[in-house]
Amino acid sequence: MRGGIPLFRFRGIQVFLHWTFLLLPAYIALTGVSEGSSWPVIASDIGQILIVFACVVLHEFGHALTAARFGVATRDITLLPIGGVASLERMPEEPRQEFWITVAGPMVNLLIAGIAFLVLAVMGLAQLTTELFGDISSWTGVLTFLVVANISLFLFNLIPAFPMDGGRILRSALGMWLPRPRATRIATVIGRILAVGFVGYGLYSGAAILAIIGVFIFMAAGSEARIVQQKADRQSLRVGQLVRNDLIRMEPTATVQDAWNALTLIDQHTLAVTDQGLFRGLVGREELRSALQRGEGVSMIGPLTRHVPSVAVEESALTVLERMVQEQLHAVMASSNGAQVGVVLRRDLEKALGPIGTSRTA
Template sequence: MKTSIQIGRIMGIPIKLHITLLLILPVFALVFANNPPRFGFNDQPVPLQYALSLSAAVLLFTCVLLHELGHSYVAIRHGSRIQSITLFLFGGVSSMEEIPRDPRVEFKMAISGPGVSLIIGSVLLSIVSLFKPADESLLSYLLLEPVADPYLRLVWMIGYINVILFLFNIIPAFPMDGGRLLRSLLAGHMSYIRATRAAAGVGKMFAIFMGIFGFLTVSIGGFWLILIAFFIYIGASEEEKATEINIALEGIKIKDIMSKDVKTVHSGMSVEELIDTMFRFKHMGYPVVDDSEPKGIVTFTDVQRVPREDRNNVKVSQIMTKDLITIKEDDDAVSALKLMTANNIGRLVVKKDKIITGIVSRTDLLRVMQLSESESK
């Protein structure tokens, strides 16, 4: 099931809306419509009330998109590739192939998103300030009293929320922007993995305190704090683990970890014969080769889709994956992990000059990571 829909491209980056955003957008509009002045429009006639509220919800997530585009622009300028930007219930996510290890580049990328939010907020609040009554102080006008004009109130709301987004995002809670800023600063004085662990630790502690505070105030909306705390804690843990894995696999060549004794099968073999082969050689996936030419790959997952009574009549050619994803002997293990993750597969065929020379699996990568962890203890 597709959970996101693409609505266009900006700077060559696919822009997607997650189903959670599509579900929550009307809720945001309804909240703005029923809220009193300052953060709502319930003092306006019904048609205008809902028009302004829906506009506020759409503009809010447009600003989130601009925030993510700020990150992406700096990343692209420094040679990174952005696969997509997806807008979720809690904000936006830029899907990047790899976060640069250079602390200065990561600092620029991390600060660029909040910087965009701050610029938007500052510009919009400056516009609102131009309409300040002569007998009212600027502080009172922007922070204490609701803006009377509904259209100007919309501008004020989006500006104010963007300033809050800036402040929230620079909190040093990894993997939020502030956490990445913290890691980039720490990485200038210690190893990248130690900096990641330290920043992740701060992020987890922040999530724990936020969760406790949310639990104590659950009756007045603390549930949302608990939910955000949960995502921050999980995100920090996953980012820490992903960094450890990438560092463990760095410098490891495919030729050093691949299985060189490759057992292949031919496309005319029946599924029943394939199962016998799997039992005999104890492998869960096999390249399919006819007359020395690779045709695809077949795995136990493919076999499971065939009913038992049909396994003598169904051929490997009917169930194999024909789009063979391959890797070269001199590629590194990190590239193999990225390919497996991106394509949701468990093994890659290794080729050299159109000849299959080996096969590398998730198990091979896991073994390398376990050895690396044991050596670092």
């Protein structure tokens, strides 16, 4: 559900409008016309939707800009008819950071409601004393709507169930005392109990929307628990289990042409450059290809060697993969007690762990 119509970019974060979003004003216009509403009424209904979504965008930037403070980039913000989604590069597992990133969204709505309320109060006073501001009735309507809409957004997002912000806030609060998978399980159970309550109350009172929201929350709660459990399972994989010793080794004095021939012969992408048995770095097929195109076939591969950082074999494979993605590394050297053991390639890590997903925050 990523991508869509690019709207604008702020602080390096692209905001997209998912095409399904357009169904919303279309639906309002259609029902308006079929009910015989006048165009100004329909326009004001659509205007209200646009105001709500402008507030949703600000809410998402609350998450994204707080995440940026903790060094977490946001890939994009996408507006769907059901709300906004900020795709964070990752969600910090430090409960305190997850807490602030999550809380920042609803706080934006509270802030907007507060400001609108203050302006209303000031305008009310102004109207009492003089008619300085002229006809303010149309503005009070918009401001009242801003207060109501943002308080609703604030309360809705604080429902303590995944995928609502409230679920994450609850989990991060529990996570300050409990291990993350356990905190997630407890938050999931609380969310599910609430969801069942919504469905029950919705059916009992005839509020279909509430029942639908309940079903949606119930299903989404389980998926967050699964993601965290899978991640805990994957966390147990160590780098040492993925060390490769089958890379071709060549001395830095070997020629580009020889290295290219050796790699293409066995259809590999990377070779290890070793100097007197010690690993110095890697050379990839792409670098060799460009060197050949520059007519440097007889040059040595030494200067083309990319030095790669070293990690301990007992490190978590997932942590190393996350670091490699962040630092755009394709390989690392694995070492045990300071001695080199072999090379670990990013694609092997990705194959073993699956792609490390972005974290979506509504």
